[in-house]
Amino acid sequence: xxxxxSRIGIAxxxxxxxLVPLWAGRLRPDRYxxxxxxxxxxxxxxxxxxxxxxxxxxxxxxxxxxxxxxxxYLHSGVSYVPHMEEQMLAVTSETKEMDEHQQEVxxxxxxxxxxxxxxxxxxxxxxxxxxxxxxFIGDLxxxxxPWHKPGDPHQHTDGTELLxxxxxxxxxxxxxxxxxxxxxxxxxxxxxxxAIRFVQEGVxxxxxxxxxxxxxxxxxxxxxxxxxxAGKPESDPGVRDCFEKCRVAYHKAADxxxxxxxxxxxxxxxxxxxxxYVETDARAALRLAVFxxxxxxxxxxALGMAKAYLEVIPDDExxxxxxxxxxxxxx
Amino acid sequence: MNAPAAGLMRFRPLLLIGRGVWxxxxxxxxxxxxxxxxxxxxxGVWVVRLVGIKNPSTATFLLNLxxxxxxxxxxxxxxxIAARQLPDEIENRTLYPLLARPxxxxxxxxxxxxxxxxxxxxxxxxxxxxxxxxxxxxxSYHGVMLxxxxxxxxxSLSVLAALAMALSLxxxxxxxxxxxxxxxxxGRNVLGFLTARFEEAGLKEIALWFSAxxxxxxxxxxxxxYTDGIAPLAGGSFLGxxxxxxxxxxxxxxLAAYVFRRRPx
Numbered sequence: 361x362x363x364x365x366s367r368i369g370i371a372x373x374x375x376x377x378x379l380v381p382l383w384a385g386r387l388r389p390d391r392y393x394x395x396x397x398x399x400x401x402x403x404x405x406x407x408x409x410x411x412x413x414x415x416x417x418x419x420x421x422x423x424x425x426x427x428x429x430x431x432x433y434l435h436s437g438v439s440y441v442p443h444m445e446e447q448m449l450a451v452t453s454e455t456k457e458m459d460e461h462q463q464e465v466x467x468x469x470x471x472x473x474x475x476x477x478x479x480x481x482x483x484x485x486x487x488x489x490x491x492x493x494x495x496f497i498g499d500l501x502x503x504x505x506p507w508h509k510p511g512d513p514h515q516h517t518d519g520t521e522l523l524x525x526x527x528x529x530x531x532x533x534x535x536x537x538x539x540x541x542x543x544x545x546x547x548x549x550x551x552x553x554x555a556i557r558f559v560q561e562g563v564x565x566x567x568x569x570x571x572x573x574x575x576x577x578x579x580x581x582x583x584x585x586x587x588x589x590a591g592k593p594e595s596d597p598g599v600r601d602c603f604e605k606c607r608v609a610y611h612k613a614a615d616x617x618x619x620x621x622x623x624x625x626x627x628x629x630x631x632x633x634x635x636x637y638v639e640t641d642a643r644a645a646l647r648l649a650v651f652x653x654x655x656x657x658x659x660x661x662a663l664g665m666a667k668a669y670l671e672v673i674p675d676d677e678x679x680x681x682x683x684x685x686x687x688x689x690x691x
Numbered sequence: 692m693n694a695p696a697a698g699l700m701r702f703r704p705l706l707l708i709g710r711g712v713w714x715x716x717x718x719x720x721x722x723x724x725x726x727x728x729x730x731x732x733x734x735g736v737w738v739v740r741l742v743g744i745k746n747p748s749t750a751t752f753l754l755n756l757x758x759x760x761x762x763x764x765x766x767x768x769x770x771x772i773a774a775r776q777l778p779d780e781i782e783n784r785t786l787y788p789l790l791a792r793p794x795x796x797x798x799x800x801x802x803x804x805x806x807x808x809x810x811x812x813x814x815x816x817x818x819x820x821x822x823x824x825x826x827x828x829x830x831s832y833h834g835v836m837l838x839x840x841x842x843x844x845x846x847s848l849s850v851l852a853a854l855a856m857a858l859s860l861x862x863x864x865x866x867x868x869x870x871x872x873x874x875x876x877x878g879r880n881v882l883g884f885l886t887a888r889f890e891e892a893g894l895k896e897i898a899l900w901f902s903a904x905x906x907x908x909x910x911x912x913x914x915x916x917y918t919d920g921i922a923p924l925a926g927g928s929f930l931g932x933x934x935x936x937x938x939x940x941x942x943x944x945x946l947a948a949y950v951f952r953r954r955p956x
Contacts, residue, residue: 369941370941370945373937373938373941373942373945374942374945376934376938377904377938377939377941377942380903380904380935380938381899381900381901381903381904383931384903384907384910384931384935385903386931387910387928387931387932387935388910389910389913389916389924389928389932390909390910390915390916392916392919392921394919394921395915395916395919395920395921396748396751396830396918396919396920397755397915397918397919527887531880531883531884531887532880534883
């Protein structure tokens with residue numbers, strides 16, 4: 361009796377093991393929305409604490425270390441103290457800033473100079489001579505390591521060297537939404553189809569992240585524009601497919617935004633995770649959903665969408681202008 | 692002999708085998724080293740408390756760090772204990788008197804595995820208390836989530852112990868330790884790298900299918916979910932994860948029993 365029971369038990373165990381790919385894939389306890397560890401403001405507070413100072417480099421999570429790596433490679437190896445202005449914490453602000461830079465890069469040079477961020481001079485990790493007590497050792501350090509005077513404009517690379525770091529970031533943490541969004545943004549300039557695959561992977565791993573659907577829309581839009589610039593008409597099936605997928609992606613981003621956004625937006629005390637930066641990206645998603653509906657979907661639906669979104673965010677001036685424009689009689 | 696006494700007698704060999712593992716745990720220095728490591732962490736936490744923890748997010752980070760340290764230390768200890776059980780018994784020829792009792796080979800496997808898991812669980816509990824108690828709880832965390840986390844950690848220990856015992860009969864000790872330690876720490880990332888190499892949809896699906904046969908320890912580690920203040924897992928998900936641990940443990944033990952039965956001593 362006990363022997364037959366153990367044989368049954370063995371058969372059940374082996375059977376369940378052979379079917380593991382079917383049922384174990386649904387077990388994803390790390391797939392959840394929000395979380396303090398993923399909150400950008402929490403991370404900034406943590407990293408500025410006395411604990412962070414005492415623990416030194418150990419205090420930064422792996423994704424922070426990888427972010428620092430991307431910053432370093434972007435600046436041709438020069439180590440700056442992290443100097444991103446807070447608005448850069450929004451995907452839209454960061455990609456807008458980089459878009460302007462990339463225009464310069466596209467005009468020919470691999471490295472282009474541009475102004476330091478904002479009013480502040482970004483400090484270098486290796487101090488300048490006048491602030492360095494180390495004398496000739498400091499001079500040697502500045503000669504051996506890539507170094508720039510803090511007051512000089514930064515020199516950026518064209519982003520190619522950042523791409524492996526974003527790939528490693530997302531492999532180490534498939535829920536690093538920023539890795540997928542900014543990595544996808546950089547990748548679209550090199551290989552837009554690869555960028556689409558990359559961001560789609562991010563969407564599969566983080567289906568509720570509206571920023572990823574937003575970036576997917578961006579990438580599809582970029583591909584569509586690339587095809588048009590290459591000489592294809594807008595009526596070409598490939599071009600129309602790109603813009604249609606762009607529209608669908610922005611719609612999905614907008615739908616998720618409406619579900620996730622608290623009624624009071626960033627002012628809601630119950631939702632400290634919905635920061636002004638998240639609000640910036642959310643509003644961009646809503647506006648672009650209307651824009652793409654107008655030009656690539658049903659223009660008559662675009663006005664209704666815009667009005668519905670304005671009820672959610674009544675103070676959004678771009679949406680108000682879109683409504684005014686759409687409400688104007690034709691001709 | 693009455694039925695309950697007869698029932699207990701059946702477990703006597705397991706208890707005797709397990710006793711040896713426990714004695715070895717205290718005789719060796721592994722536990723002492725881990726306690727010292729944890730002690731350093733506790734010291735660090737008290738220093739930080741003296742300096743003052745102003746931000747709840749810093750306290751949460753410390754809590755996560757302490758729990759993660761306890762998690763890793765318990766797994767390291769379990770791996771070390773489990774990986775040497777069978778090779779040591781074979782090398783020292785202490786297996787013969789055990790098998791002559793008579794105790795069946797699979798009983799030796801199960802007894803040692805149970806004892807390794809028990810040692811790991813006791814160590815986990817001790818280190819967890821050292822890592823959890825000193826840190827101020829400045830944000831909200833779910834008690835049920837904590838219990839689920841600890842239970843799944845024990846499941847993770849059982850998988851690691853079973854794998855270590857199975858591999859100890861197939862590969863040299865050093866290879867066993869390095870292989871499992873690497874798999875435990877970076878296995879998921881390695882799988883991600885490997886499956887990402889396949890671009891064609893069909894090949895990718897095949898790669899993902901077969902990669903599921905390798906245990907993913909990250910599924911059984913819910914520390915970050917706990918410190919993120921996320922709600923406990925639904926009953927189905929929790930039981931599913933327990934089953935996940937049970938299935939991998941069972942298969943590894945079956946492999947160990949199969950190899951052990953055929954191995955000349």
